[in-house]
Amino acid sequence: MMSIVDIYGNPLRSERELKQQQTHDDARLAHLQHHYDEHPTSGLTPSRLANIMREAETGSLVSQMELAEDILEKDAHVYCEVDKRRKALLGIEWNITPPRNASAQEKADAELIQQMLEDSTIMDEAILEMADGIFKAFSCLEIKWAQFDGLHVVQGLDFRPQTWFQLNPLQRDELRLRDNSHLGAALQPFGWIKHEHKAKSGYLGRAALVRQVAWPFLFKNLSVRDLGEFLEIYGLPLRLGKYPSGASENEKSTLLRAVMSIGHNAGGIIPRGMELDFHEAAKGGAEPFEAMIAWCERSQSKAIVGGTLTSQADGKSSTNALGQVHNEVRQELRDSDLKQIAATLTRDLVYPLYVLNGRSYRSAHRIPRLEFDVTEPEDIKLLSESLPGLVSLGMQIPQEWAHDKLKIPVAQKGQAVLGVSPSNESKDNLTPLVALSAIHKITPAPDDGPDHADQFSAQLRQQMGDALGSMTDGIRALVEQANSLDELAELLASHAVNVDDASAIMGQAFAAVELAGRIDVEQGR
Helix, strand or coil, rough: CCCCCCCCCCCCCCCHHHCCHHHHHHHHHHHHHHHCCCHHHHHHEEHHHHHHHHHCCCCCCCCHHHHHHHHHHHCHHHHHHHHHHHHHHCCCCEEEEEECCCHHHHHHHHHHHHHHHHHHHHHHHHHHHHHHHHHCCCEEEEEEEEECCEEEEEEEEEEEEEEHHEEECCCEEEEEEEECCCCCCCCCCCCEEEEEEECCEEEEEHHHHHHHHHHHHHHHHHHHHHHHHHHHHHHHCCEECCCCCCCCHHHHHHHHHHHHHHHHHHHCCCCCEEEEEEEEECCCHHHHHHHHHHHHHHHHHHHHHCCCCCCCCCCCCCCHHHHHHHHHHHHHHHHHHHHHHHHHHHHHHHHHHHHHHHCCCCCCCCCCCCEEEECCCHHHEEEEEEEHHHHHHCCCCCCCHHHHCCCCCCCCCCCCCCCCCCCCHHHHHHHHHHHHHHHHHHHCCCCCCHHHHHHHHHHHHHHHHHHHHHHHHHHHHHHHHHHCCCHHHHHHHHHHCCCCCHHHHHHHHHHHHHHHHHHHHHHCC
């Protein structure tokens, strides 16, 4: 164990470190278990939002991470778009691929890691928790190790809130745990899946997607508040009470209570001589506020999922073709997210499993990789119609390539496979060319029976009978009609013999015999 290092070259000092969780067993980090988030969106102003972002740029990520969590809880539209992008990553098949030109032992180690991860059932949880970093720039999962049958296995993964971390002030791309020191505590080797998801280039403090969404959230929040005030003030008609001169304070109070309650109770009483009038509210509408809210939500959708038509439609530009384009953009985002997650899982999960359990490990330059299969299956009908023509042109197409394109697994040895069983009814409906060739393919002649030439000759005589019969019947009628040889010659000269049917049958027969001969040569008969 003394020579084992992580992919960064940090040594794992002892076997005991694998059995300890850094955030549980380090006394300096005990305070993190009792950290409770603030809610910076309460009373959020442009100046306060700018200060939060400046703090993140200097390495203090707490306020920015609390802001991101608050936005997800308060803004249903943002939560829906982020959750849509996260859930799109689930259900994609993944495989552990050995290094290039792998030896037999390297292939066996990759298969072992594949089985360990499939049996542990942690992959869906890991992918979903790591996808939380799409909105917040990073996501950290602490690994719980265990030993089973002499193997080091991952027993579970614990998600740790982003507020537990800070940036190293001396190296602003390095995440560290907050231990009340200036530099923070370095993450324990082999103890973490540290996923840094770059929504844009730059230091980690500025790579979070929340920074693009926070400003539209702020403007939308202000517009919703203004809309609520507008509806409260101008949504109901103005109620105005009039009292006669010389009214007492008690009478004025009675009239005021009636004015305030009549809008809710739809009824009330006032003393005789007093009046209650309803005046139309000031002219205005909610359209400006709704336009601002709609603009903010469109901006958020563009930032998160790359478009608007996969989340909402305006009834004007929401065509099916444009919706398909927006959906393709969302698929490109999914593939990009999966590639970033695959790189992290290869580095922080597959590599430790390979180092601790693999027999072929030599260095970090040749390790198995986790890869997501993001290719879409080809159109089976289109490919099945195209391949025969390409093969007939001489193209040598591997069967493995066709299986990969169609996403059809290769049958294992002894595994039942689909097949086409010949039927007598279907053979009767075949064209003569196919029927002639089918005799050779489906019912090959036994060694002690008639050869294929005799079979083809018999079938040719049978099919040519009708065509030749129609030709001879016409000539026979002319012979019976003629009274002399000269008259017969004239009749034959003017008689047209139709040989099209006979020519077609002979051409098909020659083609079928040629195909049968090629098969005989290929099969050595």
